[in-house]
Amino acid sequence: MIDEKTRSELAEIAARYPHKRSGLLPMLHLVQSAEGRITADGIRVCAEILEISEAEVSGVATFYTMYKRRAVGDYHVGVCTNTLCAVMGGDLIFQRLKDHLDVGNDETTEDGKITLEHVECNAACDYAPVMMVNWEFMDNQTPESAVELVDDLRAGKERHSTRGPKLVTWREAERVLAGFPDDLADEGPSAGPASLVGLAIARENDWKAPEA
Amino acid sequence: MTDVLTPVLTDNWDADRSWTLASYESRGGYGALKTALGKTPDDIITAVKDSGLRGRGGAGFPTGMKWSFIPQDNPNPKYLVVNADESEPGTCKDIPLMMASPHTLVEGVIISSYAIRANKAFIYVRGEVLHVIRRLQRAVQEAYLAGHLGQNIHGSGYDLDLVVHAGAGAYICGEETALLDSLEGRRGQPRLRPPFPAVAGLYASPTVINNVESIASVPSIIGNGAQWFSSMGTEKSKGFGIFSLSGHVAKPGQYEAPLGITLRKLIELAGGMRNGHQLKFWTPGGSSTPLLTAEHLDVPLDFEGVGEAGSMLGTRALQLFDETTCVVRAVLRWTEFYKHESCGKCTPCREGTWWLTQTLARLEKGQGSAEDLDLLLDQCDNILGRSFCALGDGATSPITSSIQYFREEYLAHLEQGGCPFDPAASAVFAREGANA
Numbered sequence: 001m002i003d004e005k006t007r008s009e010l011a012e013i014a015a016r017y018p019h020k021r022s023g024l025l026p027m028l029h030l031v032q033s034a035e036g037r038i039t040a041d042g043i044r045v046c047a048e049i050l051e052i053s054e055a056e057v058s059g060v061a062t063f064y065t066m067y068k069r070r071a072v073g074d075y076h077v078g079v080c081t082n083t084l085c086a087v088m089g090g091d092l093i094f095q096r097l098k099d100h101l102d103v104g105n106d107e108t109t110e111d112g113k114i115t116l117e118h119v120e121c122n123a124a125c126d127y128a129p130v131m132m133v134n135w136e137f138m139d140n141q142t143p144e145s146a147v148e149l150v151d152d153l154r155a156g157k158e159r160h161s162t163r164g165p166k167l168v169t170w171r172e173a174e175r176v177l178a179g180f181p182d183d184l185a186d187e188g189p190s191a192g193p194a195s196l197v198g199l200a201i202a203r204e205n206d207w208k209a210p211e212a
Numbered sequence: 213m214t215d216v217l218t219p220v221l222t223d224n225w226d227a228d229r230s231w232t233l234a235s236y237e238s239r240g241g242y243g244a245l246k247t248a249l250g251k252t253p254d255d256i257i258t259a260v261k262d263s264g265l266r267g268r269g270g271a272g273f274p275t276g277m278k279w280s281f282i283p284q285d286n287p288n289p290k291y292l293v294v295n296a297d298e299s300e301p302g303t304c305k306d307i308p309l310m311m312a313s314p315h316t317l318v319e320g321v322i323i324s325s326y327a328i329r330a331n332k333a334f335i336y337v338r339g340e341v342l343h344v345i346r347r348l349q350r351a352v353q354e355a356y357l358a359g360h361l362g363q364n365i366h367g368s369g370y371d372l373d374l375v376v377h378a379g380a381g382a383y384i385c386g387e388e389t390a391l392l393d394s395l396e397g398r399r400g401q402p403r404l405r406p407p408f409p410a411v412a413g414l415y416a417s418p419t420v421i422n423n424v425e426s427i428a429s430v431p432s433i434i435g436n437g438a439q440w441f442s443s444m445g446t447e448k449s450k451g452f453g454i455f456s457l458s459g460h461v462a463k464p465g466q467y468e469a470p471l472g473i474t475l476r477k478l479i480e481l482a483g484g485m486r487n488g489h490q491l492k493f494w495t496p497g498g499s500s501t502p503l504l505t506a507e508h509l510d511v512p513l514d515f516e517g518v519g520e521a522g523s524m525l526g527t528r529a530l531q532l533f534d535e536t537t538c539v540v541r542a543v544l545r546w547t548e549f550y551k552h553e554s555c556g557k558c559t560p561c562r563e564g565t566w567w568l569t570q571t572l573a574r575l576e577k578g579q580g581s582a583e584d585l586d587l588l589l590d591q592c593d594n595i596l597g598r599s600f601c602a603l604g605d606g607a608t609s610p611i612t613s614s615i616q617y618f619r620e621e622y623l624a625h626l627e628q629g630g631c632p633f634d635p636a637a638s639a640v641f642a643r644e645g646a647n648a
Contacts, residue, residue, distance in 0.1 A: 016375055018289070018332060019415055024397030025380050029339070050397070063399040063555075064380035066339050078340075082301050083499065083545040084458055084531050089639035120383065120549055121301040122340055125458035125531065126465045128640065135342040142641045163311070164343035173342050176349075177378040185350035188343060190230040195308040198455075198467030199222050201481055207215035209223075209452065210443055212436035 002045045006034045011049050013179060021050050024060055028067055030178035033171045037068045073108045074169045075153045078119035078132035079146070085121070088128040089142065094118050096143040101150060113154045115170075126194035127162075134173040136161035139192055164188040214444050214470050216477065218452045220432050221425065222468045225312040231347050233354040236315040242360055244435035248323040249368040256327035260430060262438035264450030269295055269386075269423030270497060270526045272449075272515045275430075279420055281410035282328045288417035290330040293395065294321060296337035296348075296424045297379055297386040300498035301549060302529030305454040306424035308466060310337070310344045313428075314351035320427035322360060322372055323434055328420050331371050336391055339378040348376045383553035387601050388421040390555065401557045402601040425454060446472040449514030449525075459494075459532035460486045460638075472517065475530060476509040486640075489534035493617065497526015499546045500606025502613035503539075523613070536642075538633035539618045540625055543610045544572045550607035561604030564595040568611065575622055578630040585615055585622055 002010075010030055014023035024046060031042030038061045047054045061067045079094040080086075097116055101109050108115040124130045127139030131146060138149065139162040152159050153167070160166050165187030176182050202208070224230045224239055236242070248256055261276030282290055294317065298306040310317055317335070325333045337345055352374050355361045363371050377395060379385050385394045389403035392414050413419025429451065433441045442450040449471040455478055458464045462483030469478075475494065485491055493503045496513065502523040504511070511521045518525040533542060551565040571588050574580040592608035599605060615622065624632050636642055 019396065021397035022377075022395055025339075025394065026378060028380065029378065060397065060399055064382050066379075066381035081545070082549055083542045084302060086545055087533065087537050087542060087635075087638045088459065089641055091635060092639055119340070120552070121299060121303075123298045123304045123307040123338075125302050125304045125529070126456060128458060128464070132340065135340045137341075137343070161343060176342060176346060177339050179349070179376070179378070181346060181349045181353075184343075185231070185346040186229070190227065191225045191308055191312040194463075194465035195222075195312065196226055197463045197465030198217055198469075198481070199219050199226055201467075202215070202217040202219050203226075205216070207217045207219075209218040209220045210214060210440060212440050 002031070002034060002041050006030065007045055009180070010045060014049055016179070021052065024050060024057065025064070026178045028061055029174045032068065033174035033178060036071050036171060071108065071112070072170050073113050073115040075113060075167070076115045076117065076134050076170045077150060078117050078122070080120070080122055080128070080130045080132070081118040082121040084125050085128045085130055090129040093129055093131065093141055093143050093146045097146055097150060100147050109154070111154065114150055127192060133159075133161070133167050134170045136167055137163045137192075139163065161188065163192045216473070216481070217467060217469050218444060219468050220452055221309060221313070221316060221428055221454060222466060225308070230312050231314055231351065233315060233351070233358060236313065240435070241315055242319055244431035245319050245322055245360060246366065248326060248434050249366060249370065253327045253329055256323060256434065259438045260327070260433060263433045263441040264445070265426065265429055265433065265441065266449065266515065267423055268425035268429070268453060268527070270300065270524070272525065275422060275426050278410065278422070279324070279328050281408070282418045282420060283411060284329065286411075286418050289332065290328050291414045291417060291419040292321060292325045292328060292330045292333040293391065293414060293419060293421045294333070294335040294424055294427050295386060295388060295391055295421055296335050297391060298424070299338055299383040299386050300500060300527055300529060301546065302456070302458060302495055302498045302531040303527040304456045304458065304529070305466060305527065307341055307344055309424060309428060309454070311347055314347045315355070316428045316431065317424055318351050318355050318360070318374065320430040321374055322365070323430050324420070324422065324427055325372050326370055330420070331373065333372060333374045334395060335374065335376050336385070336395055337376065337378055339380045345376065345378055352376055384555045384603060387603065390601070391421065392419065399555070401555045444470040446512060446514045446516070448516055453528055455513065455528045455530060457482050457530050457532065460489055460534035460537070461532050462486055471514040472512040474510050474512060478530065479509075479532070485532070485534055489536065492533050492535045492537060493539060493614075494533065495529060495531045496523050498529040499531075499549070500602070500609050501526040502609045503617065505617050534638070536633065536638040538631055538635070539614050539621055540572070540576045541631060541633070541635070543614045544569070544576050546610045547572050547607060550603065554603060558600035558604070560595045561599040561607070564591055564599075564604065565607050567591055568607065572611070575625055576631060578625045578628060580626065582623060582626065585619065589615060
């Protein structure tokens, strides 16, 4: 059930926009944070706040792949299997994880810890093969590192994104996507190593843009 | 003579805590904003026009001209929307930019909004990049506290509010009119044009939609001058851009260079292809741009040069594949992507991408017949130019170009009754010496 606090936060999201319906995508992220998935109650409350029909809200909720109708585990583990990552090893990683966790695509382990899904290009191709945990980058993976990662997460061990903070839970991540920051922006580096290779070469050669 | 690499947007990425306001301002950040507020909005538009900046999101439309299409006599509010939905396979430049230096984008948003006289701006960022969203949220908060955003910015009388808006997983929302529908809280489906967004965009009001890198380039143009910007690049493709190398190259990563650099030069900088392997095929600007091969290593990577070579510069997403890679496998996977991401609005794309996948999957398994290649080309012919937006067109690019350059490899699948390649050999963690 959507409680009063969540309801008022949903209304707060809608109020950020000149036309309140614009708040629907972040509102649905907040529903997932509060409920663990898109629920009928979440849809009803969004529809009430936005003064649109539940069918209209459902139509949006079913269009976008980040919205889930079934409960997601504490850690949503995405393996990029778009062409470049697939070729670089993503297919092998995904197969290994399916076998290791004994789940299929978009399924959750029995302990409710891990939901495994293959994902499309996540804009980190220079770190291929890439995995995402709760939409944090896990760069340059191998089948072995992927197995170790999910084992650690299931055992409750602390793991960090390769370019960010300690991994938070899926529901905590969804709250940030709804526009409620979690104060972790200062964690992690400015950039991963691949982002800096061209800059390092420019520095070595003293190459610069022209003077103004 | 301009240097081989020209870090501008990437120049502060190795600075300590580069994402913070303090770090950005210590290097002169928000100086261009002060300069801009001392000029008229029309002066800013003129400077961006004179610089020759063309859209960095793929299409290459002149940015200043886009801004000048905003009808200033329209009584509705004007909006600036930044397209930060970076999702084109292979494209990975905007995400590191927003992670390392979100203030470059925020400063660009303020100057650009001032130019088109918008008092409300949005950064529509894809939802699947949590830490990038954190950094953007923090940068916007810092900019408000410093008086760079909000009411009466630095006493200029100009007001601007900026909202960071997370999407929810849909490649189609990178298409600018689908992005607008999504930002209005609807399914992300493209709109019929005309009317163009400049006339009737967000909430049917005049709207400019620009890519992250385009907007992030604006502070440097205002700070250093249009002539400075246009002194880099080629005759019709001015300035610098981030070139993203990925795949079977020794040092994949981001290389910021004047437009017109060649792939040969970039691969040389990146330490060559991975040990003992040769380039087989590559995309110049993401999977929607037709494949090129080793014969195109000396093509100038600018809008005209890549166009003349039969492809498109796109987003400079250079995905490099060596001889261990099966082109049929690569193309099938991209096609499955387009099928998954087709929004379903128009029939040629919705049905066509489904049929393309069926035909390609059959070929990849070594089933079907040589006539299936003609069938594929016929299907592409019925999608290209007949779809509602560029997604359908893009879906045909890898197919037609791969049949053009690698017809024999398709036929080899039929002759051998399956794929002649070992997928393990193309993995980056493949044993040294493993081969196809």
